[in-house]
Amino acid sequence: MRAHTGTFFGLANRIVLAVIALGLSIGIVLGYRMWWQRRPTRGDRRALVGLAPARGTWRHLPWPALAVAVPLVVAVGWAFPLLGWSLPAFLVLDGLLALIHRRRTVAPAAGA
Structure with missing residues (x-):
């Protein structure tokens, strides 16, 4: 205190x-x-x-930037537990929404 x-x-x-x-x-x-x-x-x-930024922009980042960013994000998530749990939850939710959106826009034609 x-x-x-x-x-x-x-x-x-x-x-x-x-x-x-x-x-x-x-x-x-x-x-x-x-x-x-x-x-x-x-x-x-x-x-x-x-x-x-468009969805999936991080995939186009250079590998050195990702090699620095990922451990940094993990360290911040470990130091701040509330962020450490909410950030992966947000990323999973965002990925699921992207998957649902992709399936709706590229739905195969039934009976074709």
């Missing part, structure tokens, strides 16, 4: 906590800014200012 309130390690802990709080605040503000830039316009509610 003392480390969380900034009294355990004195000034050094307070500086670290302030930097973390500032980083979280900046991340929140930038997240809202990104949403604001990509929100639907008034003229056409379906048109987006910026489109999300």
Whole structure:
């Protein structure tokens, strides 16, 4: 409890906590800014200012980038357990939705 309130390690802990709080605040503000830039316009509610990357874009990444990104994602998931469980759950759900979408768009013709 003392480390969380900034009294355990004195000034050094307070500086670290302030930097973390500032980083979280900046991340929140930038997240809202990104949403604001990509929100639907008034003229056409379906048109987006910026489109999300296409599904499966990660497959086109160079191998060195994947070799760095995958262990980094695993390490972050281990350090933050809530993210560690929700990220794989999201990836599985996204993969299942992609599979369902693919089967609906490329359904074989019955009796042909």
